[in-house]
Amino acid sequence: MATREDVSRFIRSSFRSVWSFELLLLLKADHRRWSHAEIVAGLRGSDLVVTQSVENLTAAGLVDVDESGAVSYTPVSEREAELVDEAERFYASRPDQVRRMIVAASASGLAAFADAFRIRKD
Structure with missing residues (x-):
């Protein structure tokens, strides 16, 4: 059983x-293979958002993309599947907290990237 900290991480x-999380x-x-157009319609998102989200989820080992570009939920391990289940339950009970976690993690990455270009006085 995953702890709350495991799920948050x-x-x-x-x-x-x-x-990406909504996708x-x-x-x-x-649980079937979804075409790109079906995902765009299902999420009511843009092509770019869907493409980036699929790439992100593929890199995370949570989805599979076949030769035709169809996407399906396919976690790489039972542990990943368990964490997805726990994250889904957490999202159902505290959606705003999960959204804030995702946004905060993205923002900290952007801040670190921006800091790399900051001119410093040595």
Whole structure:
């Protein structure tokens, strides 16, 4: 059983946007292969958001993309599947807290990137 801290760490490290998390939940709820157009319609998102989200989830080992570009929920391990289940339950009970975790993790990455270009006096 995953702890709350395990789930929080998983959420912060696996999702670059709330769109990615929503996409994962969509794919998990209807376990089949989804075309790009079906995902855009299902999420009511843009092509770019869906493309980036699929890339993010593929890199995280949570979805699979076949030769035709169809996407399905396919976690790489039972542990990942368990963390997804726990994250889904957490989101159902505290959606704003999960959204804030994702946004805060993304913002800290952007701040670190921006800091790399800051001119410093040595």
